[in-house]
Amino acid sequence: MYVVRDVWFDRLTLRIARQMIFDLKGEILSDARYSDWKAYDGVPFPKVIDIKPPKDGYGVSSRCSRPILTSPLATTNLLWSSLRGRAASPRDQAESAANAPSTGDSSASRKKTPH
Numbered sequence: 215m216y217v218v219r220d221v222w223f224d225r226l227t228l229r230i231a232r233q234m235i236f237d238l239k240g241e242i243l244s245d246a247r248y249s250d251w252k253a254y255d256g257v258p259f260p261k262v263i264d265i266k267p268p269k270d271g272y273g274v275s276s277r278c279s280r281p282i283l284t285s286p287l288a289t290t291n292l293l294w295s296s297l298r299g300r301a302a303s304p305r306d307q308a309e310s311a312a313n314a315p316s317t318g319d320s321s322a323s324r325k326k327t328p329h
């Protein structure tokens with residue numbers, strides 16, 4: 215068993231302050247720090263996010279002046295039933311043909327394999 219991630223919380227606000235993600239060897243894959251939390255449309259969001267993946271040798275710092283949060287999707291937007299009966303694209307048809315079991319009588323299907 216190994217630690218996948220460590221999460222630090224600010225002791226006063228209980229918001230995430232830092233998060234480290236580790237690989238299978240326990241080495242750090244990502245070290246992210248979150249600060250300057252503000253509420254936008256009632257949702258807390260860090261204005262400053264600093265991410266440093268030590269193995270990659272670079273870092274990213276993001277400073278948000280006003281994040282735009284999307285509104286929740288209504289369940290009516292997620293109706294998969296609208297996909298039923300749609301025409302298959304050429305890619306769908308090619309994938310179906312490639313994955314279909316062979317029905318032909320090939321010499322490979324007549325070969326006996328030792329058990």
